[in-house]
Amino acid sequence: MKKVLVIEDEEFVRDNLVELLELENYEAISAPDGLAGIQLAQHHLPDLILCDMMMPLLDGHQVLQALKQATTTATIPFVFLTAKSHKTDTELGLALGANDYLTKPYTAADLLNVVSRLLN
Template sequence: MKKILIVDDEPNIVMSLEYTLKKQGYEVYIARDGAEALEIMQQSVPDLVLLDIMMPHIDGYETLKRIKEDPAFAKAKTIFLSAKNKKSDIEKGLALGADAYFTKPFSIKKLITKVEDLIN
């Protein structure tokens, strides 16, 4: 079973993504910020990380940098899910190595399609 880590501090988004992804047959892990995400990844490396940018403690950009720096996490795909919708924000996210960037609000259907493209 493919593993997905949702990293977001907005409970409504987390709940909706968790429900949808579990229904699609994925094993889902949840972190409320970047620090918690990195701890979870030490225990179990996910196939894909859905990553918010604006979070407490460690933001999504810094979290992605740390994921990319650690060879143990190299195979994990990453998708940013963020309210930051300026072209410069999107370019920064992709330049850091994200596989995709979705701005909130996003289409859950399009997101699931992208998830499946990246890890199946």
């Protein structure tokens, strides 16, 4: 079973993402902020990371940069899930090494397509 880490500070959104992933037979783990997300990524070594951009403690950019610097997590596919939809935000996220960038609101089908593509 593929493991997906969800890093999202909004509890309702985080819980919905976890439930959606579990219904699709993924093992989902979650973190409420960037710092906890980095720690879980290093401990569990997920197959994919879904990460919000604007969070307390560390934002999504800082999370991605930290994970890319560690050899154990550098190659884990990473997707930003964010309300920041300006073209420069997308370009920056991809330039930092994200594999994809979904802007909120996104559909469950869009999210699952990205997850499936990156895990297969």
